[in-house]
Amino acid sequence: MSGKQRYVGVAERRARLGLRQRLAGAARAAGPEDVAASLVALHGTDPATVYLAVGARLAEPGKTVAEVERALYEDRTLVRMHGMRHTVFVFPTELAAVVHASTGLAIAAKARAGLVKNMVSGSGGRLTPEWLAEVEASALAALARRGQATVNELTEDEPRLREQFTYGAGKSYESPQTVSSRLMRVLGAEGRVVRGRPLGSWTSTQFxxxxxxxxxxxxxxxxQSELLRRWLTACGPATEADLKWWTGWKVTDVRRALTAVGAVAVSLDDGVTGYVAADDADPVAEPAGPWAALLPGLDPTAMGWQDRDWFLAPSMRDALFDRSGNVGPTVWWDGRVVGGWAQRPDGEIVWRVLDSDGVGKEALAAITAEASRLHSWVGPARITPRFRTPLERELASP
Structure with missing residues (x-):
């Protein structure tokens, strides 16, 4: 990470994005495993995002739902688990150990300590760490017998999971919490349980x-080194701030991993330093032609970097993000966000361009084709993003 730094401008960053994120036409993938491996992680907080993110990147998206379900629930080549920033993601199963050790352990330790503290104080000492250990062992044994189960089904086998305690007693945010809901999240962060099939369709939030x-x-x-190496290959160049935000690590962990993988420093706009993987330092050619994409809320590309100004104009943030910083459905043209989209109650896919600079007839035709492609494979499903944004709400109104 020393010596003269090569300049990587916005045009090359957008070219890399189109190719590495499987969005440019020739770079689209054959199956969900290819997509997940290329992107490292698919946001899973909103279940529909996983399918929509994969479908946007498949050369032939017609079997998106069936193929993602096969990968998640039959072949188990993909796994839904807690990862960076205590967020639920879908990873290639081969990365489960890497994610668990690089990010899950620290998150799990904090989550368990918080549960024990809240449970003991919120129950007046009635519920103890020893009691919790006995209940979770019983719950895990019941889950192993059943294969898969909802929380309600587990409480039939272990009724003590229904016990409640008061969270934030005496505070403005005081509320009752059930042991089962907190415990399952902790076990998920610890890598001891994972999300299985949903109760309903692929858009269901009940797992x-x-x-x-x-x-x-x-x-x-x-x-940490392995996760960072893979992420740089998918998203480089990226700054220390981008890496710290995406991983949720301390900056010292980021810097140690950058050194360990031999990351190459490059110069970005405004004199900012970014990093690329050691075997990915050469210039990248433009994709064969311009491309369009309709990406879902929380898509891993739109959420891949902390600094997004190089692909998303700040003037569009209020329309495309909610107050917590979650991105809604976006319309892309040749490496940058140009607008947003939504699905109306009758199933129609509607979209609006917010940044018309460089968006001519070719772009409008390509975006229209992508909207038609999305509509054709989504079929009768109705998609409402978990985190709704101003433009999505407006467009979705009949």
Missing amino acids: RWAVAPPHPELPTAEA
Whole structure:
């Protein structure tokens, strides 16, 4: 990470985005495993995002739902689990050990300590750490017997999961919490359980739980280096701030991993330093032609960097993001966000261009084709983003 830095301008960054994020026409993938491997992680907080993000990147999206379900629930080549920033993602199963060791352990330790503290104080000492250990062992045994189960089904086998305690007693945010809801999230962060099939369709937010498949325990530093290397390959160049935000690590962990993988420093606009993977330092050619895409809310490309000004004009943020910083559905043209889209109650896909600079007839025709492609494979499903944004709400209104 020393010596003269090569300049990587916005045009090359957008070219890399189109190719590495599987959005440019020739770069589109054959299956969901290819998409997940290329992007490292698919946001899973909103279940529909996983399918929509994959479908936008497949050369032939017609079997998106069936193929994603096969990968998640039959072949188990993809796994839905807690990862960076205590967020639910879908990863290639081969990355489960890397994610667990690099980010999950620290998050899990904090989550468990918080649960124990809140549970003991919120129950007046009635619920103890020893009691919790006994209940969770019983719940995990019941889950193993069932294979997959909802929380309600587990409470039939272990009624103590229904016990409640008061969170934030005496505070303005005081509220009752159930042991089951907090415990399952902790077990998920610890990599002991994963999300299984939903109760309803692919857009459902109600999931069954399953015992996590076994994976090796890796040294934390080794796992962090591997995760960062893969992410730089997908998203480089990226700044330290981007890496710290995406991983949720301390800056010292980011810097140690950058050194370990031999990341190459490059110069970005305004004299900012970014990093690319050691084997990815050469200039990247433009995709074969311009491309359009309709990406869902929380898409991993739109949420991949903390600094998004190089592909999303600040003037569009109020329309495309909610107050917590979650991005809604976006319309892309040749490496940048130009607007947003939504689905109306009758199933129609509607969109609006907010930044018309460079968006001519070719772009409008390509965006229209993408909207038609999306409508054709979504079929009768109705998609309402979990985190709604001003433009999406407006467009979705009949």
